[in-house]
Amino acid sequence: MSKEKEQNQETAISRRSFLKGVGTGAVAASVAPTVFIDAETAAAAQTGEEINRxxxxxxxxxxxxxxxxEPRMTLLSVLRDGFDTSGNRLxxxxAKPICERGECGGCTVQVDGKAVYACMMLALDAQGKxxxxxxxxANGDNLHPVQEAFIQHDALMCGFCTPGFVVAAKSFLDQNPSPSHEEIKEGLAGNICRCGTYPFIFEAVKTASRKLL
Ligand code: FES
Ligand code: FES
Incomplete structure (x- = not known):
C-alpha cells in the first residue's frame, strides 16, 4: 500500500472513531464545526501528536x-459530551450547539451570574466559576418563573433556541428586574430565534419580571 493511501486510511479511521465519540446528535446539529474539530483530531493522529488531557x-x-x-474542549462540549472521572456522562x-461560533445564543449558560456562550469558553477557563x-x-418540580412564563406565552415553536433564551432572560432579569420592552429586546439581542417567536418571548420576559418582583 502506498504511503499516501496508508495516511488516507489512518485519517478515515480517526474520523470514524471521532464521529463515534461525539455522538450522532452533535453531528446532526452542527456539521461545520464538527468537521473542523474532526480535521484537527485527524491531523493530530497523522502527525502522531499526543493530545494532552x-x-x-x-x-x-x-x-x-x-x-x-483536552485543552481545546469548550465548556459546551464538556457539558453535553464530557464524562466525569467515574465514566458517567454529564x-x-x-445548551444547544447551533452555530458554535458565538452568533446564535443557543448555548447560553450562566457563569458567575453572567450570560455566556458556552461554545466560546474553554472548559479550562470555567474552573473555579x-x-x-x-x-x-428549576427547583425540583417547580419551574423557574422564566420557564413558567415561556410556557404561559407559548414562546416557542421548534424549541431549539428556547434553553438559550431562558438562561439569557433569567440572567438579564437578574441585572434588570423591571425592564422596558426596548430594554428586553436589547438585552436578548445576543439570541436568535429562527422560528421568529420574538413577540411571545418578549411578553414572556415581561411576565417573568412581574413574577420575580
Ligand atoms: S452555539 Fe454558541 S452562540 Fe451559537
Ligand atoms: S423556537 Fe425555533 S428557533 Fe426559536
Whole structure:
C-alpha cells in the first residue's frame, strides 16, 4: 500500500472513531464545526501528536464534577459530551450547539451570574466559576418563573433556541428586574430565534419580571 493511501486510511479511521465519540446528535446539529474539530483530531493522529488531557473540577448547578478534558474542549462540549472521572456522562444537553461560533445564543449558560456562550469558553477557563445551565434553573418540580412564563406565552415553536433564551432572560432579569420592552429586546439581542417567536418571548420576559418582583 502506498504511503499516501496508508495516511488516507489512518485519517478515515480517526474520523470514524471521532464521529463515534461525539455522538450522532452533535453531528446532526452542527456539521461545520464538527468537521473542523474532526480535521484537527485527524491531523493530530497523522502527525502522531499526543493530545494532552487534564483533570479539572467544574461547579455546575451547585454540584462539583471532576472531568478530564483536552485543552481545546469548550465548556459546551464538556457539558453535553464530557464524562466525569467515574465514566458517567454529564449529559447536560440543554445548551444547544447551533452555530458554535458565538452568533446564535443557543448555548447560553450562566457563569458567575453572567450570560455566556458556552461554545466560546474553554472548559479550562470555567474552573473555579459557578456555572448554571438551563437544567439548574428549576427547583425540583417547580419551574423557574422564566420557564413558567415561556410556557404561559407559548414562546416557542421548534424549541431549539428556547434553553438559550431562558438562561439569557433569567440572567438579564437578574441585572434588570423591571425592564422596558426596548430594554428586553436589547438585552436578548445576543439570541436568535429562527422560528421568529420574538413577540411571545418578549411578553414572556415581561411576565417573568412581574413574577420575580
Ligand atoms: S452555539 Fe454558541 S452562540 Fe451559537
Ligand atoms: S423556537 Fe425555533 S428557533 Fe426559536
Amino acid at each position: 487534564a483533570k479539572i473540577k467544574l461547579n455546575i448547578n451547585a454540584q462539583t464534577y471532576e472531568v478530564e478534558v 449529559d447536560l444537553t440543554g 459557578q456555572i448554571t445551565t438551563v437544567e439548574g434553573l
